[in-house]
Amino acid sequence: MAFKFHYVVVLVLLNSIKYGISQDIDLTKGASFIFGDSLVDAGNNNYMQTLSKADTPPNGIDFQASGGNPTGRFTNGRTIGDIVGEELGEPGYALPFLAPNTTGKAILYGVNYASGGGGILNATGGIFVNRLSMDIQVDYFNITRKEIDKLLGASQARDYLHKNSIFSITVGSNDFLNNYLLPVISMGARIKQSPDAFVDDMINHLRGQLTRLYQLDARKFIVGNVGPIGCIPYQKTINQLSENECVSLPNKLALQYNAKLKDLLQELNENLGGATFVLANVYDLVMELITNYAKYGFTTASTACCGNGGQYAGIIPCSPTSSLCSERDKHVFWDPYHPSEAANVIIAKQLMDGDDRYISPMNLRHLRDL
C-alpha cells in the first residue's frame, strides 16, 4: 500500500515536471533574450546604484503596460526590443534579469540583461559608477541557462533555445560616447590607442561574447550596429551645430566599427555551425529617419522632446524638471540620447519585415521561422 502510494506521488511529480510547464506556457510562441545598453534596458538599472537611470517621470509616460509610470526604460514608451517581441508574437515583454520576480517559469518568456551605460568593453560607462557590461550580461545568461535546464529538462531546453529563442544584441554606442570619446577620463586610452586599434579591441571582445552565447545554445542572433551617434541632440548641442549638421568624428568611428562588425558576423555565420547572425543596420535606418524626418510624420529630428540645455534641449537628461514637448510622436528623439517610441516603432517594423538595406541576410520574420 505504502509502496503504491509513493509510486503514484512520484508518477504525478514526474508528469508535472514533464508536461506541467508546457501546458500553461506556450513554448511555441518563443522568447527574446535581450542584451545591450540603454536603447533596450527594460529596468535593470533600477536595481543598481548607478547614475544611469530612467526611473522618474516623464520617462515611460506612453508605456501602456505600466499605465504611463516609469519602468527604467530610457524612452517615453516601448523600446525596440519590446516592439519586436510583440511583432514576433511573444506573449510578454522580456523581464529585466535583476527584477526580483524574474524567476521560475516567467523566464521562459525571455529575459532582458541590457543596462544603461553598458558597453562591449568592461571600462565603458565607468562614469555612471555601475552598469552591466556585456561580459557580465553573458555571465547572467549563463545563470538563466541553468534555470531553463531545470524547468524544461536538458533536451527540451536546448531545443527551445535553438529554435524558439531570438538573441538580440544592441551595444557599442557607449564604447564611443562614454569611453573613447570622453574628454579627460579616456585621454589615456585615446593616446594609447588609435581609432583602429580601439575598434579592433571592441570587435575582439564582441567575438568572444557572441561565441560564449553560442556555447550556451544561442543560435538565432540579431546584432545591431552603432547608430549615427554624431547626430544625437547631445552631440549637436554641445558642438553648437545647425539643424542639418552632425558631428563627424563620432559618426566616423561608428562607421569604422560597423564595417568590421559586418565582417565579424559573416565570419561567425561561416564558423559557428547551425547559427544565424543577422545584422541590423541601425545606422542607415536612423540616418534615414533623421534626414527625411518629415516623410515619416516627424516635425524635428534635432530637438529632444524631454531634456534641457542649449538649442536642442540636449545637455541635461530627461527628468521631472525637464521641459517636455507637446507632441511626443513628432520628435525622432525622446531625450538627448534616445529615440522616441514613435521612432522605435518605425525601426522595429523595418527589422521585422524590411529588406537587406536595413536587415541582412534575412529579416526577423524569416529568422524566427527558420
Ligand SMILES: *[C@@H]1O[C@H](CO)[C@@H](O)[C@H](O)[C@H]1NC(C)=O
Ligand atoms: C514583475 O514586477 C514588475 C514591477 O513590479 C511588474 O511590472 C511585472 O508585471 C511583474 N512581472 C511578473 C511576471 O509578475
Ligand SMILES: *[C@@H]1O[C@H](CO)[C@@H](O)[C@H](O)[C@H]1NC(C)=O
Ligand atoms: C571584464 O569583467 C568580467 C567580469 O568581472 C571578467 O570576467 C572579464 O575577464 C573582464 N574582461 C577584461 C578584458 O578585463
Ligand SMILES: *[C@@H]1O[C@H](CO)[C@@H](O)[C@H](O)[C@H]1NC(C)=O
Ligand atoms: C557557465 O558557467 C559554468 C559554471 O557554472 C562555467 O563552467 C562555464 O564555462 C560557463 N559558460 C560560459 C560560456 O561562460
